[in-house]
Amino acid sequence: MPALTDRGVGRRIAYYRSVVRPKVTQRQLADAACVALGTIRKIERGERGVTDATLEAIADALGVDPVRLRTDRTAAHTRVHDALPALSAAIATYDLPDDGPARPLCDLRAAVAEAARWRVAAQYTRIVRALPELLTELARAYHAAPAEDRAEIAGLLVRAYRSADAVAYKFGARDLSARLIDLMRWAAPEAGDPVLTATVAYVRTETFFAAQAHQAGLRALEQALDAAPSASAAPAIAVRGALHMRAAVIAGRANDDSAATEHLGEARTLADRVPEDVYWGTAFGPDSVRAHEVSVAVSLGDEHVARALDVASEWKPPRELPAERRSGFYIELARAQLWAGLADDAFESLKVARHIAPQHTREHPWVREDAARLRRLKRADSDTLTNFAEWCAAT
Template sequence: MGAPRHDLTTARKAAGHTQESLAEALGIDVKSVRNWENGTYRPDRLRQQRLANELGIPRRRLSILLTPEAATNPSSYVNSDGDRAGVAGQTGQNLPDTIPELRNSEVIEVRRQEDISRPGRAAPSLVHADIPILRRVLDSRDLPDDGPVRPLDELVPAVRAVVVQRMQSDYSALSAEVLKLLPELHRAILAAPPGRKPQYAALLARAYRAADAIADKFGYYDLSARIIDLLKDAALKSEEDLLIGSAEYVRGEIFFASEDLDTGRRVLTAAADKIRVSASERAAATYGSLHMRAAVMAARAGSALRARDHIEEAQQSARKVNEGVHLGTAFGAASVRIHRLSLAVEIGDVGAALRLASGWAPPTTMPAERRSHFYIELGRAFHLADRPERVLSAFGAAKRIAPEHVCEHSQVIDVIDHLELTTRGGTRDAFRRFAAGLVKPQGRNTFGL
């Protein structure tokens, strides 16, 4: 038996839980909670996230409560309590090891133009500095500053450019462009004759989605929810049914942030049910995208059967669609495969996750955000498999493809935090170096705070 984890007991009581009520909330036997607190066992990694949520503490703090010696001497930590068995009975030794090493030819490093108008600041700090300005732009949307309005045929490529920046995760450049484009689109739609308003509304919906990407990816979930409401309103005014369905896809972010996953899944399913899949390739792609996101919600909520049903719907749609960007969302067979990897990671099926990734890499024609997402999920799978060196390889690939996507990605930060605490020697130093390039959340407005 290990040493009792008194601080874990204190955290449980501070959250208002008895051992019995905590066990009930987590759907486990009370004996498991007792064993965690008396130091006999520790929860597996999937359950640790749920435990941290139930106790109302960060995952990093929970890692310290479970491994108190790591707080003072992290290099001395040896996992000897059986947690190496991983999730769902998988062991690191029994998992396939046929995933090819990442090579330069498998990833694309997005080359960006230097932003000489905002020198001397890192990309994340640029985005955070722009957030108050973005709020003011939205506040004044019905009374924007005076300025020029380009003709519609010039606004169309301008909006297309920010869509590309969003999908390439080029957030610092995207932020600067959105702050210039939104006031112009606000002026344009106010001045447009009634017959042209739907066209301007469609452009505005796409620009709002670009703005939402900034708010959501950088943790401003209150702002993201506000922008999504504006996006939905613009989509309705566009009178484009599929754009309305696309807006519901984006709306899913609200439910990920609030963790109301069942409601979010039902919202996405209801939106998909309104689409006639056979109408067009774009319709099939929109329908499939909605089910693809619903599958992730179901898996994260612990419903593997529902997740399977949704991803099968998405797979059926993908057979009717060429892989590409449809209404601003990457969709096709490769995108569905990446999401199958996500589902396997969410439900803790490590073997399935690594088999899905074995011998395969996302095509370089995919947007950078989606390709980097594959390597983030692969890194999470290696984390569950207790292969820290492969975690670093996968996360490194993701960062080379889309550095601004990775630097504040909450799941990347959680995994790196955990491995900083629980690895030793040179491996721990490597994680420290990687962590130095990440940006931790800093008191933003999020749901529940």
């Protein structure tokens, strides 16, 4: 993509760097955006251009929409939507990929791992830019691989499909998401890894959330728990715990207080046996369970909302948790605060979520709903609230 050279881009970057809370230095911005410090300095001085990819990384680090930094005023989220057809085309030919080269297995492992890091960091623009070509390459490698390599490549396909699904699901492409989950379910048995199969069951729950088929989703998760490997080694403990966490949330959406409490208790017990970590892209451990206590309380609603506020008064998600999970905590906390009549606190939580993971926050339907409600309820700080509502397209 061509580089933007307007000095106004650098001035706007410097401005937003000075007004975000907490303020960030040029070095902090460079580290957060994975851009060289010298590059940040030259961009702000107007001495060099900035590519779309670099601008979006800087905007993500600042917690602002790239539209506020660029001169062409093209919204960043439209870039993701515009790239979804390429993702759809890549998976349409999963069994008949185009001829072409495939990198060595070690390089494919690294590319899939990088996509997983982008997913847990809610870097969706990067995913949608890289995944169509990677998925095609993985399919090509799978069909051409010798028998001894096929299982591993099938596992890489599952993990890559999952990263692609994060974009499809978060950006509302539910049919594409369902197709990606079907492909995960096709490839997982080929990988011959029970832990990986269990993680696919975790992701499949998205389809039940989307359809509001909460009881059916709970049954599917309980069947997955029955089939999951016993909780002996750390990955198996983590995946069982993650299934229990998700079962607790969907039980809450189904208004099944007893099942939600039981599954959350099982998750808590398993979390005591492993450190907080990420297994196959799913964070699990004591901190993840604490975050899910808020999720479950908000799902159950009514008198349970006070529990969400109690958890938040005692604990905040540490920076070590993936950005997507941390921002999700504050999005759900904001809803609990709004229900409790704490409008100012709710808006602060939404701003924290935006700072942690802008793309995840902007595309979350609850954020739009709650920002619109806050806009109707509040009059103080109206300019800031209006800007936030416009940023996330609240109506």
